[in-house]
Amino acid sequence: MAGLSSVIKENTNLFWLALAFFTRIPVPITLDYSSELMNHASRYYAAAGMLIGFILAVFLYPLWFFLPEDIAAIILVAESLLLTGSFHEDGFADMCDGFGGGFTPESKIAIMKDSRLGTFGGAGLFIELTLEWALLSYIMKDSWIAPAAILIALHALSRGVSGVLIFIMPYQSQIDQMSKSKPLATGMRKSDLAVLTVTALLPGWLLLDPLLMGTITAAGILMIVWFRNFLLRHIRGFTGDCLGAMQILALLFGFTISAAFLKAGLPLLSAIMKVLT
Numbered sequence: 001m002a003g004l005s006s007v008i009k010e011n012t013n014l015f016w017l018a019l020a021f022f023t024r025i026p027v028p029i030t031l032d033y034s035s036e037l038m039n040h041a042s043r044y045y046a047a048a049g050m051l052i053g054f055i056l057a058v059f060l061y062p063l064w065f066f067l068p069e070d071i072a073a074i075i076l077v078a079e080s081l082l083l084t085g086s087f088h089e090d091g092f093a094d095m096c097d098g099f100g101g102g103f104t105p106e107s108k109i110a111i112m113k114d115s116r117l118g119t120f121g122g123a124g125l126f127i128e129l130t131l132e133w134a135l136l137s138y139i140m141k142d143s144w145i146a147p148a149a150i151l152i153a154l155h156a157l158s159r160g161v162s163g164v165l166i167f168i169m170p171y172q173s174q175i176d177q178m179s180k181s182k183p184l185a186t187g188m189r190k191s192d193l194a195v196l197t198v199t200a201l202l203p204g205w206l207l208l209d210p211l212l213m214g215t216i217t218a219a220g221i222l223m224i225v226w227f228r229n230f231l232l233r234h235i236r237g238f239t240g241d242c243l244g245a246m247q248i249l250a251l252l253f254g255f256t257i258s259a260a261f262l263k264a265g266l267p268l269l270s271a272i273m274k275v276l277t
Contacts, residue, residue, distance in 0.1 A: 011044075013037070018044035022159075023052060024085045043192035046160035046200035052083055053155030053203075057148035064144035073136035077129060089125060091244020093117060096124030098241070105235045109172060112241045128248055135255035139262060145277050146268040150258050153204035153213070158250035160200020161220045162243045167193045169228055172237035209267040216254050223250055 016027040018041040063072035094112045100120030102108030204213040
């Protein structure tokens with residue numbers, strides 16, 4: 001019994017560490033912390049994303065009920081930025097600057113380390129946020145239930161897709177040793193990957209139509225393969241900014257596929273959700 005209590009305590013601590021790293025949500029101040037623990041906290045990236053998606057889904061209903069869809073969607077995007085402190089968007093913008101303005105692996109990494117926002121980063125953020133707003137507006141046009149389920153599923157899955165890169169790629173060691181992503185980038189156990197994979201996929205397979213979730217899952221796998229090869233070719237590994245960019249791209253692809261299904265008149269919700277609603 002003591003062993004079970006210890007396992008629960010350890011995993012609860014890892015979840016709080018993941019949540020503290022990825023969000024502005026308050027966590028207990030008495031957490032155990034070390035670089036090794038932060039490594040293993042990667043198993044709960046998707047679980048943290050699931051919580052973010054759930055909070056956004058809770059906000060979604062009153063916004064959808066009282067406001068036009070386009071206004072509700074932009075408020076929802078703003079709430080997402082507040083919840084995460086624009087953590088992933090910062091990485092996405094840095095990667096746009098680095099890969100847009102750099103011509104060698106060293107120059108790309110140097111530009112990504114620069115805290116200033118450049119033209120490529122600004123343009124990338126504008127396109128990303130505009131596309132997210134437009135897709136959410138479209139998905140929200142008929143109901144709040146389907147977009148709520150999509151938010152929970154995709155915020156979990158997109159962080160799972162991003163986290164897998166840590167397991168299958170080398171960390172780019174040229175990055176500053178004081179980089180905020182360094183504790184998360186030095187290793188992941190197979191057990192961490194297993195927990196990450198299950199928590200990334202489970203919400204979507206429970207909430208979304210199997211054809212929709214199967215399409216999104218297949219797209220996520222293809223994205224992992226393509227992005228891995230792209231990063232190895234350009235900078236010989238990954239950085240924290242690249243993980244953030246991967247999460248943003250996976251989220252946008254998921255929204256895009258959901259919008260395409262809605263446009264085609266295909267179902268978005270699972271049989272379980274249809275029964276409950």
